[in-house]
Amino acid sequence: MQYEIIHKGQCTILQVNEARFDAKLAPQFRGVVEQHIDEIGHHLVLELTNVRFMDSSGLGAVMAVYKMLRGKKISVVNPQRPVRELLKLTRMDKLITHYDSIDSAIDALA
Template identity: 35%
Template sequence: MNLVRETAGPITIIHVEEDRIDASVAIQFKDSFRALIEDDTGPVVLNLGKVNFLDSSGLGALVAARKLLGAGRVLDLAGLQPTVTKVMTLTRMNTVFNIHEDVPQAVAAHGATLSAG
């Protein structure tokens, strides 16, 4: 599972560099996510812009990632493809996660900006 980490002030941004989060990678996703956020304390934005397939195991992995953050921390989702948006809406997960059009919007929602470059 290829996840890439960047920061914008206190915000950790995790870019999912895969086209799917499903049963075959859900455990790897959780392990990789945990390793990237364990030393941080602020909000996390998960960029799903490259993900075009998400199954029930993938949804479970997103919920597990949210729980890993613990109380007082938030996991926002950004850049959802239409197929992923549909899954989130049908399962009502769009009421569980804050969903943003893109990463800059998600970062701005927490009062920060992305640096140019």
């Protein structure tokens, strides 16, 4: 999985640099988060600008990470329309807020 992790104060930004977030990527995504779980601040921001497609496996991986974080905040930044619609259709947008920019996600923590 192509990704980048950036730490900004209490926020950890995980930028997913893949076009598809599907069954192939889901286990790798969970593994990356597990590997870095001790470094994640109070807020995990998933930067999904590059993700053009997400299936149920990708959504399941995001929800597994949500549970892994045990009360820490998780949000997504700049989800493309198909991803945003999937989150809304499954009502996951009620648990995972989406923002238009990294700065607005970080500001929401304040």
